[in-house]
Amino acid sequence: MRHIIEAAENVLKKYGGRNIFKTAENSGANVWFRELGSLKGFYVYENKRRYIVINEHLDDVMKTVVCAHELGHDMLHRELSDGGIRESTLFLSSNKTEREANLFAASVLISDDDFFEGLSGTNSAEALASGLKLPVELVEYKLEIMRFKGYKFNGGSPDSGFLK
Numbered sequence: 001m002r003h004i005i006e007a008a009e010n011v012l013k014k015y016g017g018r019n020i021f022k023t024a025e026n027s028g029a030n031v032w033f034r035e036l037g038s039l040k041g042f043y044v045y046e047n048k049r050r051y052i053v054i055n056e057h058l059d060d061v062m063k064t065v066v067c068a069h070e071l072g073h074d075m076l077h078r079e080l081s082d083g084g085i086r087e088s089t090l091f092l093s094s095n096k097t098e099r100e101a102n103l104f105a106a107s108v109l110i111s112d113d114d115f116f117e118g119l120s121g122t123n124s125a126e127a128l129a130s131g132l133k134l135p136v137e138l139v140e141y142k143l144e145i146m147r148f149k150g151y152k153f154n155g156g157s158p159d160s161g162f163l164k
Helices: 001-015 020-026 060-080 097-111 112-119 126-132 136-148
Strands: 030-034 041-046 049-055 085-087
Touching: 001 097, 001 136, 020 030, 020 060, 020 097, 041 060, 049 060, 060 085, 060 097, 085 097, 097 136, 112 126, 112 136, 126 136
Parallel strands: 030 049
Antiparallel strands: 041 049, 041 085
C-alpha cells in the first residue's frame, strides 16, 4: 500500500493539485470525454501515448472519481494496459489492479486534512462521504489508507458491487 500512497503524493506534488483533470493532463495523459454507453471509463497506453477516456454522461462527481481511478491505472499499471484497461465497475475490491486504482483515487481526491476536517461532528463513512460530496466507497478506501497509516477507525471494506 505504501507505494500507492507515495505514487499519489508524487503525482499531486509534481503535476498539480486536487483538480484531477488538470493533474492528469499535466502528467501527460490525454483526458477525453466520450459516449461510452454503460462503460464509465477506461485507460489506454498505446504507441507511448496515454489516454483516459471518461463517459461524458456521468455526473461531475463520477467524472472526477473515474478520472482519478484511471490516472491510478496510468501511474501504477501502465505496463499492463497495452490495448487498454476497460471496466464498467468501479470499486471492485476483488481485482488487485482495480483495488490499487481505487486506493490511488482515494489518496488523490481526499487529503488527510480534508478527511480529518470532514470527520468533525460525524461518526459514519456515509456522513463523511456526504460532506465531502464523494461516493461512500471512496471514503471507505480512504479509511483503509488511514488505518494503514496507523490511525484507529472502525468500519468495513468497500462494497465490491458498487456501480455494477
